[in-house]
Amino acid sequence: MNRISLWLLLCLCFITDGFAQAPQVPQDYFSNPMEIPLILSGSFGELRSNHFHSGLDIKTQQREGIPVYAPADGFVSRIKVSHYGYGKALYIKHTNGYSTVYAHLSNYAGPIQDYVKGQQYKKESYVIELFPEAELLPVKKGDLIAYSGNSGSSGGPHLHFEIRDGNSRPMNPMLFGVDIPDGKKPLINSVIAYPQSSEAHINNAFKPVKLRLIPQKDGSFKTEKVKAIGQIGFGISAYDQMDGASNKNGVYEIKTSYNGETKLEVLFDRFSFNETRYLNQYIDYGYWQRNKSRVQRLFVAPNNPLSLFKNQDASGLIEVEEGFQGVYSITVKDFQDNTVRIDIPIEGAATTSTPKQSDTDGLNFVSAAENTSITKGKFSVFIPSNSLYEDVYLDIEAEADTLDFHYDEVPIHKNITISFDASNYSDQDLAKLFIGRLNYKGEPYYNTTYRKGKKLSIRTRTFGTYALATDLQAPTISPENFQDQKWISNNKTLKIKIEDEGSGIKSYRATLNGKFILMEYNYKKDVLTYDFGDNISTDTENNLKLVVVDNVGNSTTFEATFFRKQS
Structure with a gap:
């Protein structure tokens, strides 16, 4: 092969790699996993x-x-x-x-x-x-x-x-080739414009702006004209509904363009599990926490390597100059090619407003690229590098046994360690302590708590309020479908309710006449179930013993005797 042919081959490979290639997969190889209509x-x-x-x-x-x-x-x-x-x-x-x-x-x-x-x-x-x-x-x-x-x-x-x-x-x-009937177009909830540089504004605002959607006769949408300057991006909240169901499903493909030139494509065809948590950097995480609506940001935010992004130009962002007119378009499709288009007219217009400076007094600056250690009262926080996607100022305060660890509008990618100095607690009390995140009722939800000497620690990927909590109450156990000293020959199962209002259930073990029996735990109903079909019960008189332990070591033992006719 001469040099010119080799050069042409290399160029061809480079050009081919520059375009998104649909996965080549076998068709009609897999049959449906169930013989019912697929909805x-x-x-x-x-x-x-x-x-x-x-x-x-x-x-x-x-x-x-x-x-x-x-x-x-x-x-x-x-x-x-x-x-x-x-x-x-x-x-x-x-x-x-x-x-x-x-x-x-x-x-x-x-x-x-x-x-x-x-x-x-x-x-x-x-x-x-x-x-x-x-x-x-x-x-x-x-x-x-x-x-x-x-x-x-x-x-x-x-x-x-x-x-x-x-x-x-x-x-x-x-x-x-798994075919799901779908004759409905995707539904659009909202479109948001995001300024991405310090001098950028949108409609005289230096913060994200929700745009008004105007339905068109052909089923598409248009927004009010956006007056902007600088680098800006857009986000969309959209979902799909399929035939026979009202569930709000995800869409298959989103394409964006600016004046006809492709800016970014997002294609939900394949991903790897080690990238799936980057969803929190893909969506507007703060908006989701405040409004319970997931807005997909149609630009590549810092530290977001999602393979779902295709054919990106300038990370999907656009640059708006004064006096310039343009149209930014978003096309949303489901797998059956039902399509909705949104056009956003843009005019480059300067503003006399100036951006408001953020008040960072008293806050803790954290660089996403570096390890950070912060001590507040009896609490210490260790934030490893790359735990956060971007640099941020965090509001962290401690009072007695409670830590206000910012608020859950900033996503965390890798575990952060929160530790508590419990040196003023006795060893006996220490064993019953745990660190929990407070729910909306102010109640602690158990986090796996590690103990090293007088130091307690947890690992978390959620901001919020954390507190030291004590659990002195043992789990409760109550039979559901039998009574002590009674005959239950017609029972196919043995059901027992187990509950713990403190740190929660950690483990359980049941035996019948001294032999281990397998009990399935349904945590949604707090019920353990044993199937008599396992044939562990071969005696007429059966002695049941169940031991349940919570997450700080409190335990309860339940014993009962029941009788069954043996076939």
């Missing part, structure tokens, strides 16, 4: 608290127990059972290199269920994570693998379904 309560990439939604939430007709089938050949590569998060989750590795994930299940099926239950009893733990060998649990396309449910941090019965690439990055399942 979504959540879409891929949807904006959630601290993360982008990594799959599809499929409605299950407001009930649990709908069969879930393997959408392609493969093997079970991972199983995770937890009280929170995904609850009962199943991971399948497929022969084409992709993986599928199923979460919030009520139960696994067939040999998968037998394997999980056996391992839980072997390890004497409901919470478990397993990585079976490839040959242990093979599946064929169409095999029954599980049943839908509401386990973990699910807000109602549904199936969370994911497709991940060979690097474990979640991808939009609709790219693979």
Whole structure:
């Protein structure tokens, strides 16, 4: 190959890499995971608290127990059972290199269920994570693998379904041919303009300005004319609704342009889990905390490496000069190409106003790029470098056992450590102390509290008010569907309610006639459930013992005897 040919090849590669390439994925390879109409309560990439939604939430007709089938050949590569998060989750590795994930299940099926239950009893733990060998649990396309449910941090019965690439990055399942009927255009809540330089203004204001949307006959929108100078960006609050559901789902694609030239594209096709928390720098986090509406900032804010950004020019920002006329356009699409366009006419106009200087007296300056240590009273705060996205002045004050640690309108990316000097407490009292973030009622919510000598510490990614709290109350235990010294031959399950009003439940362990029994903890209902189908109860007279421990070590022991006829 001569030099000219090599140069042309390199140029071609460079040009190709400069444009967003749609992922090349197999079509018609994966079948639907359930034999019911697919109606979504959540879409891929949807904006959630601290993360982008990594799959599809499929409605299950407001009930649990709908069969879930393997959408392609493969093997079970991972199983995770937890009280929170995904609850009962199943991971399948497929022969084409992709993986599928199923979460919030009520139960696994067939040999998968037998394997999980056996391992839980072997390890004497409901919470478990397993990585079976490839040959242990093979599946064929169409095999029954599980049943839908509401386990973990699910807000109602549904199936969370994911497709991940060979690097474990979640991808939009609709790219693979999963067809969800959607004939509705995205809905636009609001558009906000943001000045981005010290001299920039928008309509004589040096702060973000919400623009008035004017509907057009063709279904598009226009805003009032914006008079501005300097570097500015825009943000939009928008969502999509699909056929058969009223849920506010995420949109698929947002494109922006200025006078016809592309400025930025945001495409919800694929992301990695190590970037998902950057959502907090993508949205206007302070606006979300104040108004409970997520505005997507259509420019690349500092320290935001999201791969969802495509074809960006000048980070999506525009420069407005005096006397210049222009139009900034936003196009919002769902996966079925239903589209809404918003045009924003802009006029470059100077202002006689001057920006108001921020009052930073008494505040603590924190550089995002450096470690920072701050001491207030008995509290000390350590903020590692890159915990914050941008430099900021923080309002931090302490009084007695309470720390006012700024306010939750600034996002935190990496854990910050808050420590408390408890040297004036006795060892006996120290054991019952924890540091908790106060809720809107002024009640402390338990944070995992570490103890080193007389020093207590927590790690947090949320600003707010933190206080030292004491928990002297042991958990309470009460039977739900049986009584002591009674016959319960017709019961299929044993249900027990456990509660703790202080630091919360940490652990529990139950035995029947001295043998460990597996009890599933539903933290949303504060109920433990044992399934008699596990066949641990083989005697007519059964002695139950349950020990429940809270997060500071208070424990309660419950004992009862019940009788069952044995078949």
